[in-house]
Amino acid sequence: MQNTYNVSGIRKLFPAAKSVVYLDSGLQSPMPRPVKVALDRYNKEAYENAGPKLIWLNRTEQARNKLARFINASPDEIAFTKNTSEALNIAANALPLKRGDNVLLIHGDHPNNAYAFLNLRRKGIDVRVIPMTEIINSESFLSEIDENTRAISMSHVTFHAGHKFDIEDIGRLCREKNIYFIVDIMQSIGVVPIDVQKIGATFLCSGTHKGLFVPQGLGFLWWDKKRQELEPTYLAAASVEHPSEDFIANSNNMAPAKTARRFEIGNYNLAAIQALDAAIDLINKIGVNNIESYYYMLGDRLIERLDCLGISLVGPRSRQHRAPHIYVLQLQPKEWLEYLSSQQIRCSPERDGIRISFGLFNNELDLDKLLEAISHQMKR
Incomplete structure (x- = not known):
């Protein structure tokens, strides 16, 4: 996946991204250094x-x-x-x-x-x-x-x-x-x-x-x-x-x-x-258009991987009708939220599932950790 901005450089501005897989910016973003x-x-x-x-x-x-x-x-x-x-x-x-x-x-x-x-x-x-x-x-x-x-x-x-x-x-x-x-x-x-x-x-x-x-x-x-x-x-x-x-x-x-x-x-x-x-x-230094494009790319990758795992998306799938950064996985919050938290993965419970919401600092490694954790738990 080709990035639209220097994600690794931006990631250094968000110390919270080092300690947890933070996929909850739709709740509140971690604070960046500036x-x-x-x-x-x-x-x-x-x-x-x-x-x-x-x-x-x-x-x-x-x-x-x-x-x-x-x-x-x-x-x-x-x-x-x-x-x-x-x-x-x-x-x-x-x-x-x-x-x-x-x-x-x-x-x-x-x-x-x-x-x-x-x-x-x-x-x-x-x-x-x-x-x-x-x-x-x-x-x-x-x-x-x-x-x-x-x-x-x-x-x-x-x-x-x-x-x-x-x-x-x-x-x-x-x-x-x-x-x-x-x-x-x-x-x-x-x-x-x-x-x-x-x-x-x-x-x-x-x-x-x-x-x-x-x-x-x-x-x-x-x-x-x-x-x-x-x-x-x-x-x-x-x-x-x-x-x-x-x-x-x-x-x-x-x-x-x-x-x-x-x-x-x-x-x-x-x-x-x-x-x-x-x-x-x-x-403005990054460009909101670049942010939007990057989130869409992350989202496309997430949807592709969810399909492989047989996990449905609650909201719309097409770029035309979906927000680039918010994705709700059809997983029961009572069963999954505590487990994901134990894996140092931060997300939110929503009406019909678990909400994943991206921030500037998220990368494919964050997605890998999320999906590996889900896959591991599904096999148990």
Whole structure:
């Protein structure tokens, strides 16, 4: 298998890859050395001089700019959040929905996508679901759309089986029907190219602890700034257009910022944002297209070997419809998870099997160790 980047060199940046066969980046990525360096610098500055706050805020805007370029967006369309779930809740509550309107979701999608909208039922919003199938595109939603459909919310890539849905096609449908479109890109950012101009969403929501290598506690929201009618349900000094210099609240000064800052509330997770800055540099050095191609090659190899062992894949097999990095093996978690852990192989239990999810550092030797362990146990 021909690599699309120097995997052995990148592997040296992830010390955790030396101690365990880590096949669980869909849960949380191990920390690479550049991210640790950024966090160490932040901690040193905080410890030794209580923190250069202005410098930290400048770095925050630097990271915002890098993230914007990474997804082909404008920096003023990005708000920092705590995680994907907070971003989804911000999006759900910003929509100007009224009693009798309906929102379409996918059955079995991430629960935190569903809960953000199910919570709107208390306001009289109808939440409907379409079936989860291997292929989800505009046709999947078309028959469920009526005159009261105001929004579609869904994941780009599913966490539990690695479906990759056609969000660009669905985005076109939403534009045609004037429907708000919210997309959870937690499992796809850093793994496949994300271009907000092509997706045509209203909001994109994500955390940063999987494909972006940052410790948990940081997420972001991308907002289509042409949608100025979408306002936050809460307000803070940080989110108004003209923050008061004397820090005295004024009921005549409550207009939300014209930028995505309207969705931010209070202080930033400054340490994690600086870690994100370093992580984006690392990904850009490799190239997200190269990352995607490499994961697909690893996945092809994995599927080929699974076929030889007679082990089924839970999710889609074709590159067109599968995520490059997530593969769920139809093996009972109760029987297999403890065994694989005893072999120093880290993976996750999912609804219908054992989830294998790749990181930048995984190589064919990792696959060999996984499949040899499975083969050995099957022969017992």
